[in-house]
Amino acid sequence: MSATLPANPESVFTYGAPQLKFGSGASDEIGYDLSQYGVQRVLVITDPGVAATGIPQRVADQMAQFGIEARVFDGVHVEPTDESLIAAIEEARSTGPWDAYVAVGGGSSIDTGKAINLLATNPGELMDYINLPVGKGQAPTKPLKPFVAVPTTTGTGSESTTICVMDVLSLKVKTGISHARLRPTLAVIDPDLTFTQPPGVTAASGMDILCHALESYTARWFTTYEHKKPEQRVPYCGSNPISDMWSEKALSLLAGSFRRSVRHGDDAHARADMATAATFAGMGFGNAGVHIPHANAYPIAGQVKDFHPKDYPADESMVPHGMSVALTAPEAFRFTFEASPERHVRAAQLLAPNAGQPTDAAEFLPTVLADLMRDIDIPNGIGAVGFSEGDIPDLVDGTMKQQRLLATCPREVTEDDIAGIFTRSMSLW
Ligand SMILES: NC(=O)c1ccc[n+]([C@@H]2O[C@H](COP(=O)([O-])OP(=O)(O)OC[C@H]3O[C@@H](n4cnc5c(N)ncnc54)[C@H](O)[C@@H]3O)[C@@H](O)[C@H]2O)c1
Numbered sequence: 001m002s003a004t005l006p007a008n009p010e011s012v013f014t015y016g017a018p019q020l021k022f023g024s025g026a027s028d029e030i031g032y033d034l035s036q037y038g039v040q041r042v043l044v045i046t047d048p049g050v051a052a053t054g055i056p057q058r059v060a061d062q063m064a065q066f067g068i069e070a071r072v073f074d075g076v077h078v079e080p081t082d083e084s085l086i087a088a089i090e091e092a093r094s095t096g097p098w099d100a101y102v103a104v105g106g107g108s109s110i111d112t113g114k115a116i117n118l119l120a121t122n123p124g125e126l127m128d129y130i131n132l133p134v135g136k137g138q139a140p141t142k143p144l145k146p147f148v149a150v151p152t153t154t155g156t157g158s159e160s161t162t163i164c165v166m167d168v169l170s171l172k173v174k175t176g177i178s179h180a181r182l183r184p185t186l187a188v189i190d191p192d193l194t195f196t197q198p199p200g201v202t203a204a205s206g207m208d209i210l211c212h213a214l215e216s217y218t219a220r221w222f223t224t225y226e227h228k229k230p231e232q233r234v235p236y237c238g239s240n241p242i243s244d245m246w247s248e249k250a251l252s253l254l255a256g257s258f259r260r261s262v263r264h265g266d267d268a269h270a271r272a273d274m275a276t277a278a279t280f281a282g283m284g285f286g287n288a289g290v291h292i293p294h295a296n297a298y299p300i301a302g303q304v305k306d307f308h309p310k311d312y313p314a315d316e317s318m319v320p321h322g323m324s325v326a327l328t329a330p331e332a333f334r335f336t337f338e339a340s341p342e343r344h345v346r347a348a349q350l351l352a353p354n355a356g357q358p359t360d361a362a363e364f365l366p367t368v369l370a371d372l373m374r375d376i377d378i379p380n381g382i383g384a385v386g387f388s389e390g391d392i393p394d395l396v397d398g399t400m401k402q403q404r405l406l407a408t409c410p411r412e413v414t415e416d417d418i419a420g421i422f423t424r425s426m427s428l429w
Pocket residue numbers: 047048049050053078079080105106107108109111152153154155156157158159161162163164165166193194195196197198201204205208311312313321322
C-alpha cells in the first residue's frame with residue numbers, strides 16, 4: 001500500500017480496548033461498578049451543557065447507595081484548552097484526593113477527565129506530558145486511578161482511546177497527550193444518554209465517527225512499517241485485520257442511521273446504532289490511527305476566525321472537532337485513492353449501499369461523502385467556516401506539525417499535496 005517498502009517489515013500488530021458496558025440503562029450501574037474497586041470519593045466531570053440535562057447529577061446520586069461520596073464538577077470547556085485543563089486539574093487537586101473519576105459527556109469531558117486523572121496522580125505540570133515538540137512528552141511514572149468514561153455524544157470514541165486532545169492557546173495549535181495509561185478503565189455506553197444531543201452536535205460528532213472509520217480503514221497497512229522493538233510500540237500501528245473489522249461495521253451502521261439520528265433525535269434505534277458505530281470506530285482508529293482529515297482538522301480548529309456553529313456554546317468562535325475533520329475529507333480521500341483503490345470503493349459501497357459507482361472510481365467515496373454532508377447541514381467547505389485562499393500557508397504549516405498523524409497516511413504527503421487539498425476544499429459542492 002505504501003510507495004516504499006521497509007527493509008525489515010513489521011509482522012506484529014496490537015489491539016487494546018477498555019472494559020466495556022453497553023446498552024440502555026448501563027449508566028444506572030456505575031455506582032455498583034465503582035464499588036467493586038473499593039472507592040469512596042468520586043469526582044464526576046462534565047461540561048455545563050451536559051450538566052443542564054441532569055444526567056451527571058443522576059450518575060452521582062446513584063453512587064450514594066454504595067456508600068460512595070460523589071461530587072459533580074461542571075467546569076469542562078467544550079473543546080478543552082491547555083488553560084481549561086490546568087484549571088480543572090487545580091480544582092481536582094485542591095478538592096482531592098479522589099479515589100476514582102467518572103467523565104459524563106462528549107469527548108471534551110472525557111479528555112478533561114483523562115488529564116485530571118493523569119495530573120492528580122502524577123507529579124509535574126500539563127506541559128510535561130504533552131506530546132513533543134509542543135510539550136516534553138514525558139510518560140506517567142505512577143499508576144492512575146480507576147476512570148469511567150460515559151459518552152453522551154455519538155462521536156469521538158474517546159471512551160476507548162489512549163489520547164487526550166487540547167488546544168494550546170498561546171501557540172494556536174491543537175495537540176494532545178498520548179499514553180496507554182490514559183485509556184479509561186471502563187467505558188459505559190448508554191444510548192439513552194444521547195437523546196438530548198442537539199442535531200448540530202449529532203451531525204458534527206457523527207462525521208467524526210465516519211472519518212475515524214474511513215481514515216483507519218485506509219491507513220497504512222501495519223506491515224508497511226519498519227519492524228519495531230517491543231519498547232518502541234505505540235498505540236497506533238496502522239490498519240490491520242482487527243481494526244478493519246471494526247471500521248467496516250461502523251460504516252454499515254452509519255449507512256443505516258446517520259441521517260435519521262440527525263433528523264429524528266428521538267429515534268431509539270438510530271441513536272443505538274450511532275452509539276454502536278462510535279464505539280466500533282473508536283476501537284478501530286484507537287489501534288490503527290487516523291491520517292490527513294484529522295491532521296488538517298487541527299489547524300482548521302486552532303486557527304478559527306469567526307464562526308459560531310448551531311447548537312454549540314454561542315460565546316466563542318469555534319469549528320467543532322467533527323466538522324473540522326469532515327471539511328477536507330472528500331479531497332483527502334481523492335488524494336489517498338491510488339494507495340488502495342479497492343478499499344476506497346468498498347468504503348463507499350458500505351456507506352451508500354444503493355448508490356451506483358461512478359465511471360471514475362476515485363470519485364465514488366468523495367461523492368458519497370459530500371452528499372451526506374450536504375444532507376445533514378455540514379458547512380460547504382473551509383470557505384464556509386471563514387477561511388480564504390490567503391490562509392492556506394498557515395493551515396498547511398499547522399498540518400505539517402501533525403507528523404504523528406501524517407505517518408499513518410497510506411501515501412507520502414508533501415506540503416504541496418496538503419495545500420492542494422485545502423485549496424480544493426474551499427467549497428465542496
Ligand atoms: N480522545 C480522543 O480519542 C478524541 C477523539 C476525537 C475527538 N476528541 C475531542 O473531543 C472533543 C469533541 O467531543 P464531542 O464531539 O464528543 O463533543 P463535546 O464534548 O465537545 O460536546 C459538544 C456539545 O454538545 C453538548 N452535549 C454533549 N452531549 C449532550 C447531550 N447528550 N445532550 C445535550 N447536549 C450535549 C455539550 O454540552 C457541548 O456543548 C474535541 O475536543 C475533540 O478534539 C477526542
